[in-house]
């Protein structure tokens with residue numbers, strides 16, 4: 001490899017934590033060590049950058065974390081980084097330490113911040129997609145999505161046991177601020193009667209038609225999976241509306257919440273995190289900046305951050321159709 005474009009890098013985890021962030025951090029630190037690049041960890045996302053909370057990291061600083069959920073660097077949603085003054089403080093710390101490249105592990109918000117930071121001060125930045133929401137363009141999957149999906153599936157399977165035993169209808173809310181990927185795939189995997197996601201315009205009448213069709217075939221219990229960001233109504237409102245039209249239904253609501261963000265990362269997430277963490281460091285070394293390392297069709301690819309946050313991975317409508325056909 002020709003001479004590296006960076007000599008001293010920093011790495012941070014930011015936004016909602018996601019299983020596999022630690023595996024990505026491990027990959028960044030150890031790849032840097034392999035190529036003789038100094039590496040600093042930044043605590044609590046952009047807040048640590050602003051407060052100068054850096055720690056020198058070497059191969060042993062990331063021992064025993066490949067299998068751990070959360071992030072040992074901790075994460076934050078930093079309001080101060082959204083201000084010019086905050087970013088100036090962050091840049092001053094980078095200059096003081098001689099940091100010439102920054103690896104930002106996080107979601108769309110984290111990338112927006114990284115892009116602005118790069119454009120204001122010229123410091124090299126590279127993004128690693130770590131969010132359970134899977135709402136980043138330029139990678140087939142984001143780190144943490146597969147684990148969260150399996151956590152949601154396991155939880156809904158358990159709900160199915162009790163729903164079936166009591167002939168109940170359950171509205172289950174899964175995470176996804178603006179994205180329905182977890183809902184769509186966990187819903188298909190658990191045989192949900194209906195799946196409501198923000199990417200599609202849903203109607204209460206369609207839902208009620210599904211209930212009626214299900215009744216006709218003798219279905220005695222049902223699960224409806226609803227993404228957190230669903231626009232039609234939230235799970236409580238859906239339950240209330242349903243009760244009005246179907247007074248005989250015994251309805252319950254379950255919100256899976258933050259349990260979906262925790263836990264040991266799946267094999268797929270560990271492999272993805274290792275490959276992207278490696279790709280982030282080698283990308284910086286090659287002089288890349290303002291891009292995100294992603295995995296598409298099993299290949300490491302770099303996408304401009306601008307595109308990664310502006311474009312959207314399309315929902316596969318086929319999955320909704322298949323789910324509808326198979327659920328009744």
Ligand SMILES: Nc1ncnc2c1ncn2[C@@H]1O[C@H](COP(=O)(O)OP(=O)(O)O)[C@@H](O)[C@H]1O
Pocket residue numbers: 014015016046076077078079080081082083106107108109110111112113114116130131
């Ligand atoms: N427009 C912005 N300008 C500067 N920093 C931003 C901007 N948007 C987000 N960030 C930074 O990125 C952090 C993480 O973003 P957030 O949306 O909370 O999570 P995620 O990265 O998982 O989408 C924010 O708390 C903030 O510090």
Ligand SMILES: O=P(O)(O)OC[C@H]1O[C@](O)(COP(=O)(O)O)[C@@H](O)[C@@H]1O
Pocket residue numbers: 015016017107108109130131132133175176177178228261
């Ligand atoms: O933990 P918080 O701050 O309440 O945020 C909840 C949000 O974080 C997520 O779990 C992940 O989203 P981000 O990756 O954008 O942070 C969303 O699904 C959810 O809406």
Ligand SMILES: [Mg+2]
Pocket residue numbers: 015107108109131133
């Ligand atoms: Mg986000």
